[in-house]
Amino acid sequence: MDIKRVLVADAVDPACTELLKKYSIQVDCKYKLSKEQLIAEIKVKTFKKNIHSFCRKQNRNLIVKPTKLRNEQFDTYVYIPHINFSTPGGNSISACELTCALITDLARNISTANASLKAGRWDRKIYAGHELYGKTLAIIGLGRIGREVAIRMQSWGMTTIGYDPIVTAEESKKFNVEFMPLEAIWARADYITVHTPLIDATRNLINGKVLNACKKGVRIINVARGGIVNEADLLAALKSGQCGGAGIDVFEQEPPTNAITLEVIAHDKVVATPHLGASTAEAQIRVAVEVSEQIIALTGKSTEYT
Numbered sequence: 001m002d003i004k005r006v007l008v009a010d011a012v013d014p015a016c017t018e019l020l021k022k023y024s025i026q027v028d029c030k031y032k033l034s035k036e037q038l039i040a041e042i043k044v045k046t047f048k049k050n051i052h053s054f055c056r057k058q059n060r061n062l063i064v065k066p067t068k069l070r071n072e073q074f075d076t077y078v079y080i081p082h083i084n085f086s087t088p089g090g091n092s093i094s095a096c097e098l099t100c101a102l103i104t105d106l107a108r109n110i111s112t113a114n115a116s117l118k119a120g121r122w123d124r125k126i127y128a129g130h131e132l133y134g135k136t137l138a139i140i141g142l143g144r145i146g147r148e149v150a151i152r153m154q155s156w157g158m159t160t161i162g163y164d165p166i167v168t169a170e171e172s173k174k175f176n177v178e179f180m181p182l183e184a185i186w187a188r189a190d191y192i193t194v195h196t197p198l199i200d201a202t203r204n205l206i207n208g209k210v211l212n213a214c215k216k217g218v219r220i221i222n223v224a225r226g227g228i229v230n231e232a233d234l235l236a237a238l239k240s241g242q243c244g245g246a247g248i249d250v251f252e253q254e255p256p257t258n259a260i261t262l263e264v265i266a267h268d269k270v271v272a273t274p275h276l277g278a279s280t281a282e283a284q285i286r287v288a289v290e291v292s293e294q295i296i297a298l299t300g301k302s303t304e305y306t
């Protein structure tokens with residue numbers, strides 16, 4: 001494919017544009033375009049069917065619907081709406097480390113004790129925590145991030161159990177995760193962390209029924225996608241004490257404005273971050289370079305030695 005110009009429509013590390021320019025690809029960075037501006041921006045010259053399908057395949061969030069584009073004319077213009085769209089591996093370590101940080105924060109009430117101290121209180125008793133050593137961490141989704149979390153939390157002395165429909169018990173043994181069906185997991189877990197995509201099978205995976213099947217005080221962590229943990233059910237479980245705490249980086253609505261999400265975020269037992277899983281300098285560079293490499297690969301060139 002002959003790619004001459006790339007429109008970067010969301011902030012991306014300069015490593016992305018630098019690499020593209022090395023391959024003589026012109027880069028236009030135009031952030032925060034409205035839908036209309038974006039359509040105007042990519043409506044130019046000769047229609048290239050292959051680019052149209054590239055957009056459709058790679059970009060599930062494409063603002064411009066393919067049907068609207070059918071009769072439009074295109075230059076050799078590739079639209080990159082969001083740096084995460086096709087680089088799932090680049091931010092795995094960052095997402096994993098945030099997960100581990102949330103687990104340790106929940107165990108020792110770090111964020112809440114910190115807020116209390118800054119507010120002028122000296123509350124030592126109410127922020128007494130527990131050790132992670134000897135506790136059981138259930139990992140739902142044993143892909144890139146799930147298994148990295150397992151390896152790290154094992155070094156804290158946690159027992160790791162987990163489930164994934166495409167991972168065998170034999171494979172999970174290699175990273176010391178005891179594989180078991182979901183029904184068997186709930187009653188065993190002290191902590192549950194989800195690392196699945198948001199699909200029909202995982203929407204509301206952690207719901208009221210599941211939370212009630214868990215040990216009283218179970219902690220829930222979601223650094224995957226909003227919607228995997230049902231927020232209304234989580235809130236009810238937090239209020240009843242069935243859930244002893246939650247570490248949440250992703251929400252059903254982002255940024256959140258709905259009452260239930262806001263109540264979850266405000267709850268004393270919740271440590272919440274605004275979708276920071278991939279927000280590290282290292283992940284941004286890795287992801288930026290991976291995006292460029294994929295675009296350059298479409299031109300038939302290799303970036304192996306750059």
Ligand code: NAD
Nearest residue numbers: 095141142143144145164166195196197201223224277278
């Ligand atoms: P991955 O594709 O490597 O692993 C996901 C795993 O989930 C797969 O092994 C898959 O088989 C498994 N899975 C699918 N359906 C399941 C089900 N019903 N039950 C249990 N497991 C199931 O993905 P990854 O790179 O490890 O990412 C995991 C999640 O983290 C994704 O949702 C991703 O979008 C998200 N993520 C979030 C951030 C952030 O900023 N918070 C950053 C990176 C990734």
